[in-house]
Amino acid sequence: MAVSESSQRESKLFTHRKKYKPTVPKCLRNLATIKFVEEYETSSVANEFELKQIFVNLFGQKLLSVGRSPPTKYKPIRVGMVLSGGPASGGHNVICGLYDALMEMNPKNELIGFLRGPKGLIENNFEIVTGELIDQYRNTGGFDMIGTGRDKIETENQLKSTMQTVMEQNLDGVLIIGGDDSNTNACVVGEYFSQQGCETNIIGIPKTIDGDLQNEEIEISFGFHTATRTYAEMVSNIARDSCSAVKAWHFIKLMGRDASHVTLEVALQTQPNIALISEEIKAEGLMLSDVTDLIADAVEKRANVNKDYGVVLVPEGLLQFIPSLQSLIHALNGLLANDSAHLQEIDALEDMSDKIEYIRQNLGTTHCATFNMLPKEIRRELINERDPHGNVQVSRIPTELLIIRCVEAELKKRKKKGTYNGKFKAHGHFFGYDGRCGFPTNFDAQYCYNLGRVGALLAQNKLNGYMARVHNLGDSPINWGAGAVPLTSMMNMEVRHNKLKPVIKKCLVDVEGSPAFDYFVMNRGDWVVPDNYIYTGPIQFFGPPELVDEPPMIVQLKTNCTYN
């Protein structure tokens, strides 16, 4: 049974959208004649030595691209898949593409979905995927077909249970549709299976709205485009409100965890007066007071030309990139880690003020000073709301309100000095959950459908430890390329929860020379005082192709887009 019942009434767009047919690139047509071609051997991003020892079987596999061969008659296979982590638009289309490709290769092929994330895989909780089910979810948002979850398959017991599941289910392959953490986990499971002689192949699919799972081979993760286009609609609506009502500044926080890709992409799409990029703030070693000045300067400049309004974009992870705050959060994560001796003592304290006092006493003088500077509400959130790993949940910190308060205080000073003479009224906004489950853009719908197709091919060809790859995304979908990247090639060793672990390297905004960031730096000066807002409007699904099929700006810029 599906995790969520289907609606009795459905919207007109829902009905229409289910009929949309994603384009299949030339290189992915006629699956019977496709073979994988080995390109070059891969290493890892760093720590080759350690990773070789951990991933004895998977390390160093070759990059694959698709080529042609005489038609093959594929034997029937049975494939599983699971959604992992936060939802991203297009997940259903990965499953649809996978299902259609499996049926095309051999109508006897079978597909099962594990329910509510990796836990479903550990506990063999599943649902058989039928054509009827698939047709209810084509080109629609959400992960509700089979649900998702944030559990990991890490302990020996979990790995064993998972192996038991795939053996009982007699699976040839399992697709793990997830972000960097989930794909790291996929690699661990794949290696374990391989070492244990289990022949089920693990295949990764690059999902995340944050855009931090990208590299030379993976041009972008799916869901990023739909999320940023949705946020851009809201941001540009607010920008137009700000220059219509001419009386308020809007501080808009955008989801995206550590990396500022979402904020950068939305800034390129909408041209706000200011967009903060965490990676740049860190690279320049800015303090909270510097960031405050930067914004107050813009408010002052605009007030001088009678504009007491504007739009500021704030990335979700900003506070972590401000050195003094970053080291505080690091210290807090240490204190509050799941295996920290302090945690038990803190949890034992009933009262929040006692908890805060305990933490103060154990933070050390410098961090304690920074901690005391934070508004009470934020201190409370930092302690209360942590993810399953014990990490401070950055998305719960009302960063936009913290920044507003700092700017307010600074402008008060400037007013006294006489340099600023405007009216500062500010509203805070946070967009995040509203962009993860919308109907996927044509770009995401097509990208995902074809990622699923590649996943089917990888399973059919018994390839283990690969991530499906669809590339050349700046071009028209018909010309997109396809292949697969060894998961180990994206890895390095990093400290996680106080332990050195193999992980897929998170991609941050490259402030040293990525095309998107360069474009932003070159142009943002023109957005501060003049109102050069771009009004993107809502995502369109019908109408002229240049309007409905456009890829994300950062893809257009990095692939020298030939699309338009």
Add this chain to the structure above:
Amino acid sequence: MAVSESSQRESKLFTHRKKYKPTVPKCLRNLATIKFVEEYETSSVANEFELKQIFVNLFGQKLLSVGRSPPTKYKPIRVGMVLSGGPASGGHNVICGLYDALMEMNPKNELIGFLRGPKGLIENNFEIVTGELIDQYRNTGGFDMIGTGRDKIETENQLKSTMQTVMEQNLDGVLIIGGDDSNTNACVVGEYFSQQGCETNIIGIPKTIDGDLQNEEIEISFGFHTATRTYAEMVSNIARDSCSAVKAWHFIKLMGRDASHVTLEVALQTQPNIALISEEIKAEGLMLSDVTDLIADAVEKRANVNKDYGVVLVPEGLLQFIPSLQSLIHALNGLLANDSAHLQEIDALEDMSDKIEYIRQNLGTTHCATFNMLPKEIRRELINERDPHGNVQVSRIPTELLIIRCVEAELKKRKKKGTYNGKFKAHGHFFGYDGRCGFPTNFDAQYCYNLGRVGALLAQNKLNGYMARVHNLGDSPINWGAGAVPLTSMMNMEVRHNKLKPVIKKCLVDVEGSPAFDYFVMNRGDWVVPDNYIYTGPIQFFGPPELVDEPPMIVQLKTNCTYN
């Protein structure tokens, strides 16, 4: 010069949207042959006696509809217009419809726009509207072509200055594009002009996203549809997130001032688990604890079937409709009114805690108890953030967070009692500013364009004190009807800032038997435990007419929609 510079780069949707041609209903084609036909004499909603004395010249005018006559050769006229109050999508199209109609009636006609709201009219600050300017704003959102403002034309001096402006400008008519307050003000100005022998005619256009400017004649105000469709997109994205991630409740506050029309419309569009309707809560005399129980019951029921997630819609004005809170706000408005003796004393106090203490001492025991119950942050907002009339700004109160905290506390109790055994994690959202300036839906684009057209006809026919009317909106635009409603016919006397004043009666949700509310009550039971969310997706502008031309649900329900 336009208030806001136009963008150097514009979005593809912007370019396409400017080319869209709104449908003109049959009854509004060939303007030269249109005449107004008098229907029946009107009175007022109430207080006929008082209103007759205030509006000596305008009271009792007849309802007008459009009919046909032999072609007229119109003499050239000069018309002004002004945007008043908060932005609403479609404002630019009113101006475009007005401009096109003026040009069609006589190419020598002239149109000027007063800048930044009624103040522009008082100060004769204007811009001449040209075809070139118009073409940059067709079918786009925002009020930035000429800006808007919240000033009123009330004092003798302001009325005199306004008359001076229209005489200097030699205007035959002025369109006031605004909500209930602005149209009330339009009526006051129209009456004043008439009494002074000034021949400029004042014409009102029904604007407001809140939907509280509607009645038997005015089926809906413009901007309501675009705003609710935009909020519905976000709400349904969040609903799909909630049943995908299956781990959080989302409390979504929606703009709309006092009335719950926006929340009701969005609920009909998206079918959330719970939608609070302020008017119903008041009618049933519910306390804050009752509202809390109502939600906690639903959380408990869903937890019993393993659903620790859901969506609750909260109307912006909710707190005012909870009797104990309502009387507190009333008392605060009295204390903080612009002409209150207390206000000066409060303003003189530097420190917030002193202000709070002062208010406590002057509130009286009962109100003081309620005031003390509120979280500190909310008390601060109540005092700090008031509108130009001195009223508490309800939109600044984080009602959604207040409700979350109450529900949290209640569930804690139930957990102890053992009746509730779920996990309650909640996120708050507020959508408001993001829905006022989007590209107008086809419905709003067409409705506004034709309101502008009727406005031009009223000016040309020298009709004073009317609101333009386009009706039969549940039908296809080609069959829409047109006419005009005397502004006085919508009025009654109400206490505003402690004084009895003539005002257009605000329309609240009729819980005694309006089709939209009845439909909601009949169906909402099926939304609490089953996930019957409707995923509306973003507003579409291209594609099949049943998808792109749909009117608001409340219009469909009240007009026995023949559209589909």
